[in-house]
Amino acid sequence: MKISILLANGDFFEAKGFGAEGTAVGEIVFNTSMTGYQEIITDPSYAGQFVVFTMPEIGNVGVNEDDMESKGAWLKGVIVREYIDTYSNFRGEKSLGEFLKQEGILGISEIDTRYLTKTIRTQGAMMMIASSEIHDKEELKKILDSTPSIQEIDYIKEVTTDKEYIHPNGAWNDIEFKYNPKNTDKRIVVYDFGVKRNILNELTEAGMECVVVPANTPVEDVIKRYQNGEIQGVFLSNGPGDPLILKDVHEKIKKLLDAKVPMFGICLGHQLLSIAHGYPTFKLKFGHHGGNHPVKNFIGKYPEVEITAQNHNYNVPEEIEEIAEVTHKNLFDNTIEGVKYKNEKVFSVQHHPEASPGPRDAKYIFKQFYEMI
Known part of the structure; x- marks a missing residue:
């Protein structure tokens, strides 16, 4: 599915979606870990945030119950360069896409994560909006501007x-x-x-x-x-x-x-x-x-x-x-x-x-x- 993304600095992107459909607003940050995407996604400390993975391929080992760091996923979205839907791991129980859909979390792929990481590094963490329903930049901007920042919300x-x-x-x-x-x-x-x-x-x-x-x-x-x-x-x-x-x-x-x-x-x-x-x-x-x-x-x-x-x-x-x-x-x-x-x-x-x-x-x-x- 098509996903439209707007950052608070005005950068606008189109990407592919996996996982849940919908619209979400949160703060964008990047994570440099090369492994452990399930533990990161289920860490409650990421509530209210979109996580950009600098590791280019995510999803290859699937998801399993033993690697959950909490009872679910709390972040707003997962952003990856390339999503691997067909997982290969003897402990895998479902795909990352299936898990995100179950948790109501947006998955975003086919986007330049190096550019996003350098933008965050240069300009700092900022708010963003992503949607599989709304693709008009001005409409997205209205929603983004009217949503409280992460500093104002008690998660x-x-x-x-x-x-x-x-x-x-x-x-x-x-x-x-x-x-x-x-x-x-x-x-x-x-x-x-x-x-x-x-x-x-x-x-x-x-x-x-x-x-x-x-x-x-x-x-x-x-x-x-x-x-x-x-x-x-x-x-x-x-x-x-x-x-x-x-x-x-x-x-x-x-x-x-x-x-x-x-x-x-x-x-x-x-x-x-x-x-x-x-x-x-x-x-x-x-x-x-x-x-x-x-x-x-x-x-x-x-x-x-x-x-x-x-x-x-x-x-x-x-x-x-x-x-x-x-x-x-x-x-x-x-x-x-x-x-x-x-x-x-x-x-x-x-x-x-x-x-x-x-x-x-x-x-x-x-x-x-x-x-x-």
């Missing part, structure tokens, strides 16, 4: 769990191709802002039972559990959108800090901890999205370089060094990737130590949280 309400549950699985067992649950002797509450399943797997594998709660769970209930000894800490998950608009979450974290609850945050959780400490985040020009980002780790006696998976558009400010020790920095642009707050049992990282997809250099961070609590 957490869409991606969070609707009820509390205990996560049942440990980390992936690569040899037997099945989950391998592990005994746990610590218990934590996981505030679900769009948590990835593999983060929960790694927390469990490190020895922590994960009680996953909705984002709107009263913080007083969590503090009471900590004070009663029912839990030993709180994990703040990854998630979509601008952390500055989540005012109610800021207040919850401040109360957790006042109660001296040990905490660990990844990605959005890292940003929210910074804001709760009084250091507002800022938006990067085009963000970090991929599986090959070098990060310098300053924790040990000698700094080490780790290759990490990343997915974020926002960052904590340099001024945070006034109250926290910087533990990690990105070697692409020298932005802060991790902090340990002074005189508190609280730390966080911007990158994704669980990978999925990506390298596993940073897996040790989950064990650090276990040891801290």
